[in-house]
Amino acid sequence: MKESYQIASHFYDEMLLSDGQHRAHYQQYWEWLQQADKEAVARKREEAELLFHRVGITFNVYGDDGGAERLIPFDSVPRIIPASEWAMLDRGIRQRVQALNAFLHDIYHQQLILKAGIVPAEQVLVNDQYQPCMQGVDLHRNIYAHIVGVDMVRNNDGEYYVLEDNLRTPSGVSYMLENRKMMMRLYPELFAGQHIAPVERYPSHLLQTLRESSPVNDPVVVVLTPGRFNSAYFEHSFLAQQMGVELVESADLFVKDGAVMMRTTAGPCKVDVIYRRVDDAFLDPLAFRPDSMLGVPGLLSVYRSGNVVLANAIGTGVADDKSIYPYVPDMIRFYLDEDPILNNVPTWQCRKPQDLTYVLANLAKMVVKEVHGAGGYGMLIGPVASQQELSDFRDRLKARPENYIAQDTLSLSTCPTFIDNGLAPRHIDLRPFALCGADIRLVPGGLTRVALNEGSLVVNSSQGGGTKDTWVLEDDASC
Numbered sequence: 513m514k515e516s517y518q519i520a521s522h523f524y525d526e527m528l529l530s531d532g533q534h535r536a537h538y539q540q541y542w543e544w545l546q547q548a549d550k551e552a553v554a555r556k557r558e559e560a561e562l563l564f565h566r567v568g569i570t571f572n573v574y575g576d577d578g579g580a581e582r583l584i585p586f587d588s589v590p591r592i593i594p595a596s597e598w599a600m601l602d603r604g605i606r607q608r609v610q611a612l613n614a615f616l617h618d619i620y621h622q623q624l625i626l627k628a629g630i631v632p633a634e635q636v637l638v639n640d641q642y643q644p645c646m647q648g649v650d651l652h653r654n655i656y657a658h659i660v661g662v663d664m665v666r667n668n669d670g671e672y673y674v675l676e677d678n679l680r681t682p683s684g685v686s687y688m689l690e691n692r693k694m695m696m697r698l699y700p701e702l703f704a705g706q707h708i709a710p711v712e713r714y715p716s717h718l719l720q721t722l723r724e725s726s727p728v729n730d731p732v733v734v735v736l737t738p739g740r741f742n743s744a745y746f747e748h749s750f751l752a753q754q755m756g757v758e759l760v761e762s763a764d765l766f767v768k769d770g771a772v773m774m775r776t777t778a779g780p781c782k783v784d785v786i787y788r789r790v791d792d793a794f795l796d797p798l799a800f801r802p803d804s805m806l807g808v809p810g811l812l813s814v815y816r817s818g819n820v821v822l823a824n825a826i827g828t829g830v831a832d833d834k835s836i837y838p839y840v841p842d843m844i845r846f847y848l849d850e851d852p853i854l855n856n857v858p859t860w861q862c863r864k865p866q867d868l869t870y871v872l873a874n875l876a877k878m879v880v881k882e883v884h885g886a887g888g889y890g891m892l893i894g895p896v897a898s899q900q901e902l903s904d905f906r907d908r909l910k911a912r913p914e915n916y917i918a919q920d921t922l923s924l925s926t927c928p929t930f931i932d933n934g935l936a937p938r939h940i941d942l943r944p945f946a947l948c949g950a951d952i953r954l955v956p957g958g959l960t961r962v963a964l965n966e967g968s969l970v971v972n973s974s975q976g977g978g979t980k981d982t983w984v985l986e987d988d989a990s991c
Contacts, residue, residue, distance in 0.1 A: 517928055517935040524668045524925040525937060526591055537594040537985055540706050553588070553930060556698045560586050563697075569690055569746055585978030586691060588698060589928045591940060591960040598709075598956055598984045601664075601672065601944065604853035605954060607844060609660050609946045612677060612831050614847035616656035620646045620827065625846055631839045639836070640884060641829030643792060645799065649816050651825060652727050653950070658823040659718070659787075660946045661685075661958075664854065668923035673857045675941065677840065679824060679832040681789050684959040684979075685714060685945050686747035689754075691959075691981040707986040709956035714945070715754035717953045722755075722785050724949030725821045731784030734758045734774060736765070738790050738806045748789050762790075767810035772820045785821045792826050834883040834917050835861065857922060863914035871918040872909060875902055879969075880909070880918045893969055895921050924969055927980065929962055939963045941971050942982065956984035 519525040519532075527538045534542040564583055593601075618625055619636050626633040636642055661682030663675040692711050696703055722733045737748035739761055752759035764775050765783065773780040788795065794804040799812040814820045830836060838859045841852040860867040860878075871878060875894050882890035892905045909916055926937035944958030960980040961971035971977040 517937070519926065519937050522668060523923050523937065523939075524666055524670050526666075526925055526927040526940070537592055541590065541592060541702065544702060550934065556588060557930060560588065560694050560698060563694065564690070567690065569687070584687060584973045585964055586694065587929045587938075587962055587964075587978050587980050588695065589930060589935070590695065590702075590981045590983045591927050591942070592983045592985065593957065595985050600853065602954055602956075604672075605662050605944055605946050606952045607848065607850060607853050608662060608674070608677070608840065609657065609948060609952060611840065611843040611847050612660070612679065613654065613656055613948060615843045616825070616828060616831050617651075617654045618847075619830065620649065625843065628846070630842050630846055631836070635835055635839075636830060639830045639833055641792075641827070641833050643827035643830075645812060645816070646825070646827040650818070652725055652818075652821065655725060655948050656825040656828045657831070658721055658725055658825075658948050660948065661943045662946065663941055663943050665922055665941045666925035668925075672854060672942075673922065674840075674854050675857060676834065676837060677832045678943070679828040680791065681744075681824070682943075682945065683744045683747055683789075684943055684961075686750040687979050688945070688957070688959040688982070689714060689750075691979055695981045706983075709984040709986050711955045711957055714955045715751060717947050717955065718751065718787075719755040719757070721947040721949035721953065722787055722821075722823055725823055726784045728784045731821075732774075732782060733785040733787065734760045734765075734783055736760055736762075736786050736788040736790055738794070742789070744789065751787075762806050762808055765808045765811075767808060767814055770814060770817060770819055772808065772811065772814050783820060785823065787823050792829065795822075795826065834881055835863075835914075838917070857919045860918045862909055862916040862918060867918075868909065868913045871916075872906060875906060875909075875918075877921060878918045879921050880905060880916050882915055883917060884915075893921065896967070896969075921969070924963075927960070927962065929964070929978075929980075936966070938966075939969050939971065940980070956986075957982035 519528050521530055528534055561583065564586060615625065625631050626636060657679040659682055661678035661684065663678065664672050665675055666672050688711060719733065723731055734757055735748055735752040737745060737759060749759050758774065760774060766773055772783045774783050790806050793800045794806040796807045796809060796811040797804045798809045815822055815826065838856065838861060841856055844850055844852045860871050862868045862871055878894045880892040892901060924939040924941065927940045928935045929938040940960050940962045942958050942960055944954060947953040960982045962978045962980055963969055963971045964978045965976055
């Protein structure tokens with residue numbers, strides 16, 4: 513099948529060098545691919561789709577008039593990362609997450625980085641995601657973001673760049689776990705001769721991290737979901753089941769005598785840790801949106817008093833806002849006195865007049881994002897935009913420049929992907945997941961998302977993207 517795979521010379525391909533030779537860490541997969549039967553692979557793809565449907569690995573798209581659940585397409589060509597490369601990524605992610613948690617503690621306490629003028633105070637204190645109710649609130653271990661997803665891409669220079677940090681309710685880890693299970697079921701022979709780092713430890717690491725977030729001995733942990741109509745409901749129920757904890761909705765919880773209680777058949781039970789998959793604005797109708805049916809009245813009061821832990825903390829969103837993203841390297845230098853291991857993508861802040869002038873003059877070459885946007889919505893990819901789209905975005909930028917950042921269009925690396933006609937290169941990114949408790953824990957790899965449409969750079973599932981299994985090769989010593 514490999515004969516059908518042709519790379520574009522101006523993109524970094526994860527499997528092949530520019531001369532068409534395979535990279536060393538793809539050696540065993542390359543040998544298998546030479547013998548692979550196209551029809552057999554097609555049958556395996558159909559089997560995978562059927563199995564994912566049976567398990568219920570679907571998601572909802574907000575605003576979809578049909579309201580139907582969709583299957584996230586799964587591609588069975590793994591993205592393979594050598595051990596030495598992962599070791600660098602691991603160090604860089606740990607460094608970044610440590611600095612982001614230090615930043616969150618600082619801006620809700622002494623605000624030293626604001627007083628030093630390193631991050632403009634107006635970028636933080638009037639940010640929609642900044643929660644004044646968190647000022648002066650002390651959290652156990654000073655951890656605000658217990659679960660972090662770091663989105664990164666590899667450019668055509670072969671280097672990794674961080675695109676954004678996800679600190680509110682990062683999702684996708686269930687697909688990482690299910691993709692691995694699927695690959696081991698469909699292609700056990702590929703795992704027999706290689707040392708591939710395991711990912712199945714994630715649920716136990718997550719539970720340990722949540723337990724460590726509380727000062728209580730043997731804390732009661734629950735997962736709070738908005739309900740089955742949420743786009744990530746499968747993940748909420750999956751993680752609760754894998755951790756062996758209760759999946760609850762707002763009606764299952766209530767506040768009494770300064771504590772959060774859970775309704776059970778045996779009577780009320782005190783809850784110590786809530787892994788919440790509900791946004792800040794909906795957590796407590798008495799403190800935030802009064803029309804929220806997803807939250808628990810009085811939850812904020814209990815939280816501020818220290819009688820329950822929320823993971824992630826209220827107010828973490830300010831640190832993953834795209835207007836704050838350009839300052840993360842400065843946070844690393846300020847709090848850790850270290851140089852960043854992982855680079856940001858060079859970013860223009862359109863609220864700055866000189867940056868706006870540059871962006872408007874080079875709009876056709878840039879990616880423009882809303883600072884509060886997510887899921888691939890509200891963005892412009894200049895090189896593939898129509899003249900009308902460019903014109904419309906110019907008007908938006910001029911009207912509300914503070915609402916946007918802009919970045920150079922990176923040449924996202926490609927990875928072999930099965931299509932109807934065989935193998936073809938498709939653009940990918942990577943979302944590793946970091947867990948912050950007594951220690952920072954990462955399972956090797958993460959979720960690789962793939963833009964299935966030819967030439968597309970948008971990997972989001974809501975925009976037609978799919979996922980791949982991510983293999984991190986181990987050295988002789990076990991990770």
